[in-house]
Amino acid sequence: MNCPKCQKVLENGIFADVVYHKCKTCGGFWFDKDELREIKQNKDWFKLDSGVAGATSKTYKGELKCPRCDEKLHTIEYAQESGIRVDVCSECDGLWLDAGELKAMHEESAGWIDKLKEKAQEELIAIELFLIEAGKFSPQ
Numbered sequence: 798m799n800c801p802k803c804q805k806v807l808e809n810g811i812f813a814d815v816v817y818h819k820c821k822t823c824g825g826f827w828f829d830k831d832e833l834r835e836i837k838q839n840k841d842w843f844k845l846d847s848g849v850a851g852a853t854s855k856t857y858k859g860e861l862k863c864p865r866c867d868e869k870l871h872t873i874e875y876a877q878e879s880g881i882r883v884d885v886c887s888e889c890d891g892l893w894l895d896a897g898e899l900k901a902m903h904e905e906s907a908g909w910i911d912k913l914k915e916k917a918q919e920e921l922i923a924i925e926l927f928l929i930e931a932g933k934f935s936p937q
């Protein structure tokens with residue numbers, strides 16, 4: 798398989814027992830269907846990504862083609878309003894990520910967790926206040 802950007806042969810890597818493909822030249826990753834999901838089972842998944850894009854990645858302007866089926870890749874937003882645009886193959890469900898996108902995904906999901914925690918905290922306080930007012934709870 799060759800890098801959709803640099804056309805160089807992708808190198809194999811193994812992470813959490815999953816074989817993935819990486820381009821040494823531009824720092825991008827190719828994940829076959831479900832590979833990224835499996836890799837994400839390991840809490841250090843985002844450390845795979847050096848976050849540094851090679852020069853070829855930054856200057857690339859053409860259409861990306863799937864390294865497996867040679868079909869045109871479609872650009873989709875990873876999560877709503879995340880601004881992270883990833884390239885997917887509708888034929889094989891593979892996924893191309895530029896250098897830095899794995900790290901960006903991690904930051905995005907860490908942001909969700911913080912928001913959820915904040916929300917849960919607010920709700921706990923509201924419940925506590927309600928119970929105190931109702932005389933059913935006294936804080937320790």
Ligand SMILES: [Zn+2]
Pocket residue numbers: 800801802803804805820821822823824825853
């Ligand atoms: Zn490349």
Ligand SMILES: [Zn+2]
Pocket residue numbers: 863864865866867868886887888889890891
């Ligand atoms: Zn494909």
